[in-house]
Amino acid sequence: GAVVSQHPSRVICKSGTSVKIECRSLDFQATTMFWYRQFPKQSLMLMATSNEGSKATYEQGVEKDKFLINHASLTLSTLTVTSAHPEDSSFYICSARGTGPYEQYFGPGTRLTVT
Amino acid sequence: QKEVEQDPGPLSVPEGAIVSLNCTYSNSAFQYFMWYRQYSRKGPELLMYTYSSGNKEDGRFTAQVDKSSKYISLFIRDSQPSDSATYLCAMASGNTPLVFGKGTRLSVIA
Numbered sequence: 554g555a556v557v558s559q560h561p562s563r564v565i566c567k568s569g570t571s572v573k574i575e576c577r578s579l580d581f582q583a584t585t586m587f588w589y590r591q592f593p594k595q596s597l598m599l600m601a602t603s604n605e606g607s608k609a610t611y612e613q614g615v616e617k618d619k620f621l622i623n624h625a626s627l628t629l630s631t632l633t634v635t636s637a638h639p640e641d642s643s644f645y646i647c648s649a650r651g652t653g654p655y656e657q658y659f660g661p662g663t664r665l666t667v668t
Numbered sequence: 669q670k671e672v673e674q675d676p677g678p679l680s681v682p683e684g685a686i687v688s689l690n691c692t693y694s695n696s697a698f699q700y701f702m703w704y705r706q707y708s709r710k711g712p713e714l715l716m717y718t719y720s721s722g723n724k725e726d727g728r729f730t731a732q733v734d735k736s737s738k739y740i741s742l743f744i745r746d747s748q749p750s751d752s753a754t755y756l757c758a759m760a761s762g763n764t765p766l767v768f769g770k771g772t773r774l775s776v777i778a
Contacts, residue, residue, distance in 0.1 A: 559711070585763070594773075596756065596769065597768050599765055646711050655702055655717035655719070655760075658714060659712045662710060
């Protein structure tokens with residue numbers, strides 16, 4: 554399958570700081586990228602959908618000013634958690650979609666801990 | 669009623685057993701059906717995908733879709749300890765975001 558990378562894999566930051574997570578599709582062009590959040594032993598919660606060059610579409614209840622998404626190219630999307638708080642601690646996973654609805658591949662995830 | 673229902677388990681089977689994982693759904697517009705495997709603290713890995721109804725086989729894995737019953741299954745033959753993971757079903761209609769089940773935690777005991 555196609556490869557999606559995510560960086561960093563783990564980050565610890567202090568409350569009030571901002572953290573940027575990068576998501577790259579390495580061997581295909583991603584027309585659409587998705588950002589998910591996952592709590593322990595829970596399923597994936599879709600946060601937002603972004604298309605290259607367009608503003609992201611956020612799911613209900615997700616603060617767009619807190620979770621800034623930039624989809625600068627067909628291979629790169631970034632998620633910035635601004636003014637992070639301990640309740641933002643979670644596992645964040647990006648996903649990239651190619652040309653078909655079933656061609657959706659996930660990155661390895663980023664574990665964010667806010668102290 | 670949730671769009672996609674999946675028994676969270678946990679499901680524990682002996683090595684070599686046939687495993688059956690299932691999901692039901694309510695949205696008749698779903699056309700694309702996927703199964704993902706997720707190991708602990710890792711991103712989901714696409715195992716199989718199916719369009720519309722029918723069966724698809726890949727090695728030890730078989731995916732089945734019954735649209736008339738709104739029921740999908742993943743069978744794992746000759747299960748191995750390395751198959752121990754959480755299995756997530758996912759489905760979509762057209763280019764809409766995937767809708768995931770909650771995932772079933774599977775343990776294959778050696």
